[in-house]
Amino acid sequence: MASEIPQGSATGAPPAGPDPQRLEAFMAKMVGDMGAAVSGALVVLGDRLGLYKALAAKGPCTSAELASATGTSERYVREWLSAQAAADYVTFNPDTRKFFLTPEQALVFADEESPAFMAGGYEILQAMWRDEPKISAAFQSGAGVGWHEHDTCLFRGTERFFRPGYNAHLVGEWLPALDGVEQKLRSGAEVADVGCGHGASTILMAQAFPNSRFTGFDYHPASIERARERAAEAGVADRARFEVAAAKDYPGSGYDLVCIFDALHDMGDPVGAARHIRETLKLDGTFMLVEPFANDELTDNLNPIGRLFYSASTMLCTPASLSQEVGLGLGAQAGETRLKSVADEAGFARFRRAAETPFNLVFEVRP
Known part of the structure; x- marks a missing residue:
């Protein structure tokens, strides 16, 4: 929940001086936040070195056993495990002196196909730290920082962070929530996935609907390039192809479905992108817009999800938009009303919230 008014907020003036008890509570919060921040670097280490996956596979083990299984140094692994246990990211049994992952911890850190997998998201956080000097300079100049200007861990992390959610919801929930779209996909449809990144959403749809392109x-x-590799690995390169093109001028027409997953707010000219989508859709086609979950009012977003998305928007999304023509700067917490205004300005006639999760809003947009 948002801070209470006496601490200072958008709806109340700051108090005249610090309250000792509130200060103590706020300092405790800061210690927790600093611990979470530094634990992020250890998550990246554990993910990259295969420590989580090995721990999940082996079950309870000592630091020496885990080090042997992963080809790493026992002394480093011992310290890493201790820090992870203190963070409650792994579990320590004081009787056996062994560490293990609970089923819940394994789903979050070791199982890439789990809908709860979060380790990939820490690569996004890593990119924010690495590229902070660029964003700091942009704050002073007002210029943008393009998506392509970030560290490569951002692109890999974005795909790994969003893919579990798409795996869990896209085929089973989101597409069926769109009027008539699932049947078209089963029969054979032409689909464009705009801003596809490494192609996770495109490949998932191609696997589920072999009659469509x-x-x-x-x-x-x-x-x-990476999306093409992943499509070949998944065995769907015959029906999932990838091309370099911007949202405002991608080629083709007569699409039954055009999708944008978590990317419209990053675009400098989202209205222009939406207008091009309308022009390339069939008259009975559908634009599926997936965006980060957000309420319209700032005060309704002052929560853990809003904290995460506003922070990512500050470091990644808004700079990306400001680096492009128009530079509308929607931000990752645009909310339904602002997104609808984009669709309205682009000439769409219908805009409907079709589905939602704690992390995403899914809209059906039609000519």
Whole structure:
């Protein structure tokens, strides 16, 4: 929940001086936040070195056993495990002196196919720290920082962070929530996935609907190259292709479905992108817009999800938009009303919230 008014907020003036008890509570919060921040670096380490996956596979083990299984130094692993146990990211049994992952911890850190997998998201956080000097300079100049200008861990982390949610919801919930779209996909439809990144959403749809054809577009050549590799690995390269193109001028027309997953707010000219989508859709086509969950009012977003998304928006999304023409700067917490205004300005006639999760809003947009 948002801070109470006496601490200072958008709806109340700051108190005249510090309250000792409130200060103590706030300092305790800061210690917890600092611990969470530094634990993030250890999550990246554990993910990269395979420590979580090995711990999940082996079950309870000592630091020496885990080090042996992963080809790492026991002394480093011992300290890492101790820190992870203090963070409650792994569990320590004081009787056996062994560490293990609970089923819940394993789903979050060791199982890439789990809908709760979060380790990939820490690569996004890593990119924020690495690129902080660029954002600091942008704060002073007012210029933007393009998505392509970030560290490569951002692109990998974004795909790994969002893919579990798409795995859990896209085919089973989101697409069926759109009027008539699932049947078109089963029969054979032409689909464009705009801003596709590494192609997680495109490939997932291609796997589920073999009679349809999917094209992923992204302006970032390295992401398109990786998407092509992933499509080949998944065995869907015959029906999922990828091209370098921007949202406002991707080729083709007569699409039954055009999708944008968690990317419209990053665009400098989202109205122009939406207008191009309308122009390339069939008359009975559908634009599926997936955006980060947000309420319209700031005060309704002062919560853990809002904290995460506003922070990411400060470091990644808003700078990306400001680096492009128009530079509307929607931000990752735009909310339904602002998103609808984009669709309205682009000439769409219908805009409906079709589904939602704690992390996403899904809109059905039609000509």
